[in-house]
Amino acid sequence: MTTTSLRTRLPQRPRLPQPVVAAILSFLCPGLGQAYLRQTRWAAALGLPAIVLALYVGAQLFGGVEVFAVQLLDPAFAVAVMVWTVIVGALRLGSIGHVYLLATAAERASRSVRGAVIGLLIAVVAMHGVIGYYAFAFYEAGSEIFVPADEPGATDPPVAVATATPQPTPSLEPGVTASPEPTPRPPTNRITFLLTGVDSGFDRNHALPDTLLAVSVDTVDKTAVMLSLPRDLSRLPMYSGGTYNDKINSLLTTARLNPSKYPDGPMGTLTREIGFLIGIQIDYYAQINLEGFEKMVNLVGGIDVNNPKWINDPAYDWFDGTYGFTLSPGKHHLNGRVALAYVRTRQGAGDNDFTRARRQQQVIGALRVKMTSPAMLQKLPDILKVAAKTIKTDFPADQINEIVALGKEIPNDQINQGIVLGPPYAYRPATSTGTYYLLLDMAKIAKLSTQVFGTDSNYYGQDTSAAP
Numbered sequence: 001m002t003t004t005s006l007r008t009r010l011p012q013r014p015r016l017p018q019p020v021v022a023a024i025l026s027f028l029c030p031g032l033g034q035a036y037l038r039q040t041r042w043a044a045a046l047g048l049p050a051i052v053l054a055l056y057v058g059a060q061l062f063g064g065v066e067v068f069a070v071q072l073l074d075p076a077f078a079v080a081v082m083v084w085t086v087i088v089g090a091l092r093l094g095s096i097g098h099v100y101l102l103a104t105a106a107e108r109a110s111r112s113v114r115g116a117v118i119g120l121l122i123a124v125v126a127m128h129g130v131i132g133y134y135a136f137a138f139y140e141a142g143s144e145i146f147v148p149a150d151e152p153g154a155t156d157p158p159v160a161v162a163t164a165t166p167q168p169t170p171s172l173e174p175g176v177t178a179s180p181e182p183t184p185r186p187p188t189n190r191i192t193f194l195l196t197g198v199d200s201g202f203d204r205n206h207a208l209p210d211t212l213l214a215v216s217v218d219t220v221d222k223t224a225v226m227l228s229l230p231r232d233l234s235r236l237p238m239y240s241g242g243t244y245n246d247k248i249n250s251l252l253t254t255a256r257l258n259p260s261k262y263p264d265g266p267m268g269t270l271t272r273e274i275g276f277l278i279g280i281q282i283d284y285y286a287q288i289n290l291e292g293f294e295k296m297v298n299l300v301g302g303i304d305v306n307n308p309k310w311i312n313d314p315a316y317d318w319f320d321g322t323y324g325f326t327l328s329p330g331k332h333h334l335n336g337r338v339a340l341a342y343v344r345t346r347q348g349a350g351d352n353d354f355t356r357a358r359r360q361q362q363v364i365g366a367l368r369v370k371m372t373s374p375a376m377l378q379k380l381p382d383i384l385k386v387a388a389k390t391i392k393t394d395f396p397a398d399q400i401n402e403i404v405a406l407g408k409e410i411p412n413d414q415i416n417q418g419i420v421l422g423p424p425y426a427y428r429p430a431t432s433t434g435t436y437y438l439l440l441d442m443a444k445i446a447k448l449s450t451q452v453f454g455t456d457s458n459y460y461g462q463d464t465s466a467a468p
Helices: 003-008 018-028 033-036 040-061 067-071 075-102 107-108 111-145 250-259 266-278 291-301 335-345 353-371 374-390 397-409 441-455
Strands: 189-197 209-218 224-230 284-289 303-307 311-317 323-327 330-334 391-393 417-419
Touching: 003 303, 018 075, 018 107, 018 111, 033 040, 033 075, 040 067, 040 075, 067 111, 075 111, 075 397, 107 111, 111 291, 111 374, 189 266, 189 291, 209 250, 209 266, 209 353, 209 397, 224 353, 224 441, 250 266, 266 284, 266 441, 284 291, 284 374, 291 335, 291 374, 303 335, 303 353, 311 335, 323 335, 330 335, 335 353, 353 374, 353 417, 374 391, 417 441
Parallel strands: 189 284, 224 417
Antiparallel strands: 189 209, 209 224, 284 391, 303 330, 311 323
């Protein structure tokens, strides 16, 4: 049997009309349908801009989908993506429409041809509408998250800290009207953030930063250090001279109410002071509202933690008329409500600010794992809405992709966490009565700072032999 006779006996698939084939190709890439129809000039005019944009986006995606998605939090980049979306959408629509017009009158009158072309046009509008919606959600969130602080000096370059004294200085009036002249910062590969957890919402009429966590990342060695400061630290030597006699979690409010005494502004004062105490310059801050934290945990589907010890806090207030929080040791999957209790409770037997601070570090690590999961992409618009109301930072928006990419490169076993500046780094004075507060042992702080930050520590080179 000849090949020709075999072809005549086999059922033949109906061939798509030429305009439909060209429209599908233009749907895939503007200008491709014109190339199919040998309309070279039109193919180049419609296709080259889309190809250039596709190559650029491909290069951005090379670092990972998560990194590209986070980069969209930069409002300028999000606007650019929205513009690209409109341009490429217009090119696709124009390319599809053009190949339809190139068809014969009979082909254009065909229901199948018109139906296919209309379907492709609707698909283009829907696809680009979804992309534009996601990009706009990122734009809105980024515009609220990455905002310069509305207070003097809060986003200025940090003032270089002075040499720390090993013991608190004599008690002086808190706040000094002059800051030391900034000195050039020695070259370093380290970026340090101050994360503050503001415990507000429910029936509380205050917004104190009860969570103070310094996160320092070595960009070359790919290591990180997490160091928590208890909120009850008091009588603190100030970076600008004198002593702050109240608790450290009140410094933000005090600086806001007394701008003449604290010219660096509320957040500027807090970041400089903490950097001064721990011996490392704080580069940026991020403020998290714990009420929004609960919603965020729920949106990512909960977090997994390994609770190191029994938690039994009968006085824990759920703010719904009920009290008491209990959690057994071991692995647990926590929803937002329980995760918030896990990072807030501190009154149970054997529990305190120090154990709570370690749990807070643990939860941040667990949330980091969930947030970088590709499965979160479909929930991004909702997550972004909550994040916009929950997180504020002065970190440059156009560098967020770099810090996320760096975070992906740091293995969990290279994160030194669990450091809390409670005992033995701080102590309660034997003569103290009434209000509970802690004093820092600056000699021990200096030794710790040198151990974890190495030559980047401002204490490096000082004699810390007195610290056991």
